[in-house]
Amino acid sequence: MSNFVFVIDTNKKPCDPVPPGQARRLLKQGNAAVFRRYPFVIILKYPASLHPGPHQLKIDPGSKTTGLAIIQQDKVVWGAQLQHRGQKISNDLKARNAVRRSRRNRKTRYRRPPIKNRGKRQRSKGWLAPSLKSRVYNIMTWVLRIKKYVPITGVSQELVKFNTQVLVNPETTGIEYQQGELFGYEVREYLLQKWGRKCAYCSATNTRLEIDHIHPRSRGGSNRVSNLTIACHECNQAKSNQDIRDFLAQKPDVLNRVLSQAKQPLKDAASVNSTRWALFNQLQQTDLPVEIGTGGRTKYNRTRLELPKTHWLDAACVGTQDMLTVLTSQPLLISAKGWGTRQMCITNKHGFPIKHRERKKVFFGFQTGDMAQANLPRGKFAGTHVGRLTVRKTGVFEMTKHIGKVSPVRHKYCKAIHRNDGYMYAFSTISH
Structure with missing residues (x-):
């Protein structure tokens, strides 16, 4: 069974999530319309009497992947796995630094620095590297996003991953x-x-x-x-x-x-330890009560409840959890992709310019990062595919799916289903 569907009324006030079958009936009867694809949200065409039940958003922060789960009266109604891009940010910063240093060496004579460590900036207390800060921002983006569509009454965070x-x-x-x-x-x-x-x-x-x-x-x-x-x-x-x-x-x-x-x-444990308090402080600013738990408590709950090891089920077991009924088996897979780059000059591996980017982002109604459905009539990848587009001026695109790439994808076979928001989406095909 897939995730429950988020519901908002005509005034955009969050209601209780509903099972997929009930959402399908509301859409078929014309009482609701699709508001958003990822996560799937429907909007009612009438104001609802809002008496939503308590919903707890649980978070299992990780270095590479963070688990998210929504608990409604000891029932897991929604789950997701958020894949971070911290290592890519670190690699990109190193590559940029190498290109700039190479360019300076080529275009300027050597000048001896007059003062050692000149211009070194003092880092403020609690400073995080960009690769670590992106993990906190990704999680907070989704906490605030879910809060708009679900009546969240509390947040649970696995605060202490490992005390090394x-x-x-x-x-x-x-x-x-x-x-x-x-x-x-x-x-x-x-x-x-x-x-x-x-x-x-x-x-x-x-x-x-x-x-x-x-x-x-x-x-x-x-x-x-x-x-x-x-x-x-x-x-x-x-x-x-x-x-x-x-x-x-x-x-x-x-x-x-x-x-x-x-x-x-353990590099991953160190990165989680570095960001856990920054995330905790950010969660407290949401004005929601924040419950904390340890990694040991999470595993204890998961073992006692006989649940398999996955990120989103780990999130469901964070904090105090006596009973748990899993009503979904298809978590939403979210991958952070960023918003692109402002670099106009593309360089080769040696740092020399080879071409310049187009000054347009939109081609044939699509831009890089859009989620689209492509119905390819022929060729090696004939069939229906859903994924993230990389657009080209020629109209011959490339599609990235959770399990690989599809290329070529011509624009006339594509239908946009979700505009670029910095993430790529897919659904897990492996049930628990």
Whole structure:
């Protein structure tokens, strides 16, 4: 079953979301019209008596993907997975810096700087890099957008993803949940993400994974997270209390990978830790009560409720949740794409200009970023496709879908269904 449909009345006041079948009947009877495609919103043609029930918006922030879920009286009526573009922003800034530096070196003589660190700006307290700030902005965009279409009465945020200081040194005191029953869930979830949810020794997936000491405790190994890994039951038993160099003597590549990965910091956890308070402060400015929970509590709820591991179901399990009924199995997949670039001169990989962009954005009624439906009559991609367009002056476009690209797509076969708003949309075809 797909997500519930958002409903607003003729005065654009949010009403309770309705099942897809009821929304279909309202549209067929002429009592409502389509207001927006993504997320799907219908607008009633009459004022409604507004007595909406309580709706809780739950957020599971992530470095690459954030889970969103709407809970109505212990029922999951809507879910979404928001994919961030933080790494692309970081890469683009590095590329721009390289092009500018190359151009300066080509066009100006070397001049010795008169003062070291001249012009260095002081960063304000709470400063975030653009790649991290974009994650906060993406989430807030969708919180405010959903608030316009759903009578949200509260927000739940997974505030503490991982406390890396406590994980590195479990003897640290003064942390509330460290002494509780959920500390084991924090460590295990940290390790599952760090090692890609597969056995570190044989790369087995879809099996029960156990925590293993890289350097055995019986040989002086510690409980630090840098000495822990994830292994399947067979590998864990086969290794026993052997030194890892003896156990992987015949697999030097695996040995080097495990030892190097064990020392690597968890980049994704660090980015979430850097943005969690900025997001919390932004959520408080919405004038909605904000509930917080830990990653351990989220996993505890999901395990107890026997739900699969997905971002949007993790979001549904954030905070206090005794019971949960999932009424949807098709979350909305949202990918942040940005609004394009203002760069007019296109350069090659060496930084030399090769061509200039057109000074127009709209061609044949479409612009890059529009979601369209293309009915292609012939060719390799014959059929109906829905995706995000990349337009060309020639009228031969390219379409990006969640599972790949479709090209060529001629403008005469396209029908716009959602104008560019900086995101690409699709629906998950995998049910839980």
